[in-house]
Amino acid sequence: MVHVSEEVRDALAEGRPVVALESTIITHGxxxxxxxxxxxxxxxxxxxxGVTPATVGVVxxxxxxxxxxxxxxxLSLDDLAVKCSIRDLPMAVARGASGGxxxxxxxxxxxxxxxxxxPTGGLGGVHRGAxxxxxxxxxxxxxxxxxxxxxxxxxxxxxDIGATLERLETLNVAVLSYGTSAFPxxxxxxxxxxxxxxxxxPAEVTAVAHARDELGIEAAVLxxxxxxxxxxxxxGLHARVLAEALTAADAExxxxxxxxxxxxxxxxxxxxxxxxxxxxxxxxxxxxxxxEIAAAW
Ligand code: PSU
Ligand code: MN
Numbered sequence: 001m002v003h004v005s006e007e008v009r010d011a012l013a014e015g016r017p018v019v020a021l022e023s024t025i026i027t028h029g030x031x032x033x034x035x036x037x038x039x040x041x042x043x044x045x046x047x048x049x050g051v052t053p054a055t056v057g058v059v060x061x062x063x064x065x066x067x068x069x070x071x072x073x074x075l076s077l078d079d080l081a082v083k084c085s086i087r088d089l090p091m092a093v094a095r096g097a098s099g100g101x102x103x104x105x106x107x108x109x110x111x112x113x114x115x116x117x118x119p120t121g122g123l124g125g126v127h128r129g130a131x132x133x134x135x136x137x138x139x140x141x142x143x144x145x146x147x148x149x150x151x152x153x154x155x156x157x158x159x160d161i162g163a164t165l166e167r168l169e170t171l172n173v174a175v176l177s178y179g180t181s182a183f184p185x186x187x188x189x190x191x192x193x194x195x196x197x198x199x200x201x202p203a204e205v206t207a208v209a210h211a212r213d214e215l216g217i218e219a220a221v222l223x224x225x226x227x228x229x230x231x232x233x234x235x236g237l238h239a240r241v242l243a244e245a246l247t248a249a250d251a252e253x254x255x256x257x258x259x260x261x262x263x264x265x266x267x268x269x270x271x272x273x274x275x276x277x278x279x280x281x282x283x284x285x286x287x288x289x290x291x292e293i294a295a296a297w
Pocket of ligand 1: 030121122
């Protein structure tokens with residue numbers, strides 16, 4: 001049921017490094033035409049490192065690991081593309097729909113295919129007000145069960161970061177901040193929370209992940225890489241826009257899987273593209289670190 005491209009199959013068979021990439025960031029995370037540019041740029045970053053990219057997505061009901069350039073192009077323009085978390089995959093297959101896979105679904109399919117390393121921009125987590133809404137990303141539960149090595153700029157700053165860190169602890173996900181002891185906050189380098197562990201090299205990450213595997217622990221290792229300071233969003237702007245975005249989401253009754261795309265889109269518009277530029281910096285930097293980790297692995 002999972003179509004794996006020839007390029008990815010060959011790389012895996014020959015034991016060469018492969019890195020999985022998600023596609024919700026293309027279909028729902030970034031506006032056009034930046035989304036396609038970023039999808040291609042992420043693959044280029046990996047290829048330049050000698051790492052094979054495996055972008056995951058659903059094309060007319062075909063679950064695919066290793067989307068072609070044409071498939072990426074079509075997905076980036078598809079208004080009907082579904083945001084596919086794990087629970088949405090069977091529906092997309094049954095109905096022949098196309099979709100972008102979230103962190104949860106991408107991690108699931110990567111692991112099934114034998115790919116361990118998977119970078120994204122910002123992981124999903126516990127939403128603010130979750131005590132009332134129960135809105136917590138399926139990314140968290142997925143990471144508790146899928147032993148990938150995930151690279152992310154912490155969790156998205158639109159979330160309740162303290163609660164998300166608590167949940168990651170409950171869910172047995174090891175959180176390693178990269179090159180800092182602060183836990184990053186996506187658009188902002190330092191979320192104000194500290195990370196449980198600090199690592200400073202790809203080799204340290206792979207040592208932890210190998211030990212995890214030897215011990216038979218089935219949860220992900222999360223590498224939290226902060227956005228470089230020169231690319232972070234201005235803290236004042238961030239606080240102001242976040243407050244506005246949350247109020248707007250509430251007023252418009254946005255809920256379920258629409259919340260994250262709504263808030264990201266609000267940021268991109270209200271900051272006149274500044275958050276979009278930051279998001280791209282975050283993402284491509286995480287992809288590069290993912291490539292280094294995969295090579296070290
Ligand atoms: N990182 C980004 N942009 C995104 C996402 C992550 O820089 O759009 C996506 C990922 O696919 C992640 C999803 O899994 O947002 C989380 O959505 P939710 O909060 O509904 O689980
Ligand atoms: Mn949600």
